[in-house]
């Protein structure tokens with residue numbers, strides 16, 4: 063099998079599974095090609111895929127060369143024009159001829175694509191593509207209207223334990239231009255001193271990623287906390303109120319959500335007129351890892367959260383006894399456990415997204431009314447789309463491709479380990495006798511760690527005994543109610559066991575779940591969060607008794623710790 067078939071297979075797997083190219087290549091031992099060469103070709107072809115898809119579509123080559131898959135055509139076209147050696151196969155090889163006989167037509171389209179991007183030479187285009195790949199953005203020809211390529215902004219949470227949004231707008235950001243549309247800070251051309259105040263999460267702003275902030279005094283003294291918008295959802299959704307009781311942050315380090323929880327508690331108390339600023343409620347922050355516990359301590363101190371946050375360093379949450387007296391007043395829990403980290407920006411080789419040409423599109427077909435936006439199979443107008451739920455996922459797998467079963471099997475094992483741990487953690491949280499609200503979150507895009515865990519937790523005996531249900535969308539804080547990306551319905555439905563059919567409303571569960579899509583125009587990382595509420599009306603006979611610990615297993619085995627924020 064040739065280098066090109068193998069590279070095409072790697073790119074197909076990366077698209078389908080959101081697995082980094084490096085893991086796909088280096089986790090498999092029996093490649094015929096040199097892994098380094100394979101990695102270089104796959105990475106470069108992915109970087110150029112936006113431009114080369116356009117070139118292939120407009121040339122109509124895929125309509126003529128029916129034996130070429132879009133991915134195979136992509137890697138061959140890459141080497142034809144962009145590799146110093148050209149295509150690394152004999153000139154008479156079938157794959158070489160299938161693409162090189164269209165060289166003139168493809169070359170003309172490449173020139174047009176380059177000019178559309180304002181580049182006088184191929185080297186200029188190369189530099190632009192490299193720069194955009196480093197920033198995790200697509201290189202799109204469009205320059206007007208809604209950006210069809212986006213850069214991840216720098217999200218900044220104003221730490222209300224120390225300052226206010228108004229104070230910061232007047233001081234640190236006094237010379238920034240305030241813009242209403244987020245697109246003005248996330249378009250690739252956005253730079254300099256622009257600021258967008260978020261419409262969903264209070265006290266959150268976005269500035270262009272290129273704007274340096276870490277040297278500012280406000281950042282150094284803990285007035286500003288760099289925290290992705292999505293990562294602010296759990297504490298905001300949990301919405302602890304002063305005097306309601308204590309809150310546990312089960313997996314706390316490095317402490318972004320812990321200090322956010324403290325700030326929400328403080329703000330809620332202030333608006334309720336409590337004199338101490340947080341009522342008498344405290345946040346109990348557990349962190350299992352010793353080194354990360356130290357970071358958590360530093361973060362809490364810098365953010366001025368020490369009065370509210372009580373740190374349990376080197377503490378395994380699974381080893382806490384829910385029935386212990388010290389937790390009798392715990393009414394809310396925030397769970398943000400270790401996960402696969404597949405939603406983290408840059409986790410896929412610097413934000414690389416593989417765009418593919420449509421096999422049927424031609425220049426006529428790809429023109430929109432304005433003559434600008436393009437359509438592609440497997441690549442929508444939005445850049446860097448996170449993969450849709452498995453049921454609707456497009457798969458382009460060529461017959462001769464090497465098997466990717468190894469990589470997929472490893473991913474499935476990893477997800478099974480993680481989701482088992484995540485479920486046990488959630489079930490343990492449900493056992494706290496006075497608990498009334500829980501949030502569960504991951505920075506993963508995989509339904510196995512998200513909707514599946516939620517549905518399985520709701521179907522478990524502890525949820526039925528204690529009367530836990532999903533926090534419905536209509537019950538959520540305003541910003542979360544307004545948020546448009548919800549859980550995947552099909553993923554929620556498919557996780558139901560036989561008993562769940564009919565008794566659990568998976569539509570309601572999916573609607574209650576919240577998702578964020580990496581690389582979208584929302585400017586967030588990939589993220590998932592769901593809220594649970596204790597519903598006295600649905601409480602079983604064992605009830606939410608003050609000392610009951612339900613039927614959750616005392617399962618303290620070591621789990622794979624996955625990736626952290």
Ligand SMILES: C[S@@+](CC[C@H](N)C(=O)[O-])C[C@H]1O[C@@H](n2cnc3c(N)ncnc32)[C@H](O)[C@@H]1O
Nearest residue numbers: 313315316317318319350351378379398400626
């Ligand atoms: C995703 S990170 C949490 C990020 C944190 N919530 C934030 O926003 O900054 C998960 C953390 O949970 C810790 N952890 C994993 N298993 C744990 C357990 N059983 N008990 C307590 N902490 C745990 C990990 O060491 C890691 O620091």
